[in-house]
Amino acid sequence: METCLDREGFDKHCRKLPFPNKFSVKKPHGGGGLSLFWKLEVKMDLINFTDNHILARAVEEDGFAWMLTCFYGWPEASKKPKSWALLAHLRSFVDGPWCCVGDFNAILHSSEKQSKFPSPLKHMDEFRRLLDDYSLVDLGFVGNPFTWNNKRSEFENTKERLERVVANMRWREKFQACSVTHIFSHASDHWPLLLQAILALRCCGRSTRLFRFEKAWLMRDDYEKVINDTWCSAGTSESGLRCMKEKIRRCGRFVGVQAWGTSNTHPDVEEIKKVQKMVEELSMAEPTVENKSEFLAISKILDDLLLKQEIYWA
Template identity: 55%
Template structure:
């Protein structure tokens, strides 16, 4: 499933631009004015029931193949400082609709610690405390992350530059116990002031393995010198707990996912160049913004856009054929 914010699109506009995506199920929420807008899209193999929605949230109930049910809130907090109290009132209100396990993900337009903000302007402690108190009341705990520490950058040069971790995933204890292998990763982005985040929810069981997507090793991967290093890295990074053969089987499965993702990319033209450009983007994002670095960023972004467009066309054709 995928959650999008600030789309600035109504249902018709969203379908016109994104109808080729392989997500046939959609919930589109339009702001009263031309700004904002939320969209939750998902595939047919995900069983989801809409509970309620507003201009700042979408609440659904998800049912796993093993019968386990949990609640998902896709959240967009008020960005204005004098409106943030509305975010925490809404969060508290949504808790009344939750029965059991709860995950909340999105742009809260707030941060939890001073280390989550890089700016000449000091953080406002009252706002930080209010966000933390709201999560405590709702029994929600931050899931952490991997990658670059800030998810929003105003991209202004020098002392005017501000970077904050605004986007996150938080969950109740019941959800964390069910999906003990969950991970949140901050991805790179050159076209937005926000970084996209990806949440992988994994449990020790096999209930999330789909039979139509079994892992198959491709002999052509032997032609690439890097395949052995990919296997070693994936195996060493797969952190699992437990006794018996289950942890070993889980490590094999996770290793297979990483290897499949790496191997699949070898069939796409310009993949290595795209990865190189993405690394340049990540490096430039992490540096202090100057007129020179901004010009370099725009140049790299333009080239990256061109290659990504080619890749998008490739996958669109592949999807139609299949």
């Protein structure tokens, strides 16, 4: 993935991700970077890297090996040849199945850009010719047709499909059921890509838990009043630490607190979906000043809901 985090940033913000293996490339003078995460059971070997790519070799459980390229193309028009030269160089390391995913900072067709400034036909032709030369085919997508939005208003707004996944025939023959989904993100100007090579349904349930204090309660406006009222009503004849212990025990067993805690702890999944849909629709609507203002307001609501959900599952 493309990121602006450095090593310290990853340790702080991504330490809870279920991917113990990670490799990051950070540009020396600020700006973005690239990172690759993978699970412990995944067999992945790093081949080489630069500020604009990570090349790795993956091996499936059945021994099938394929090459993965995480790619970031130069955004400047004058540096497009550098992007294509790098891809040509990476091709020399590939002998077999190959999948390339990332932000190419280029489009294949004029329909992949919505702006008052059209992309030069020359750049689109060069990109198409390059993919054809290396037998790389765009895997398509599900979702919004654009993966980048500068989020400016009205005529200054630009949307493009800059991110994509391409693969050669041998990779596509192995993963015939693969799919690419553009995942909506209100917090970034880029939409993440979800590449699914193998589809598997997982059933997971949440067992009944004993009563315990939840950090998410601290975000409720009525939290202090509910806890204070319950604490004061939990009378006891004990004193000192025994009194404290007995009050805590009674608060935990009090039906009112349990009911309030249950209703205010579990993340409202349906509400999150509803607000996400509103934000997504606004992101695709006419980029007027009014729509942008409403987008920011509803995005704040979504941020609060997602934070509560994150605290709950922490």
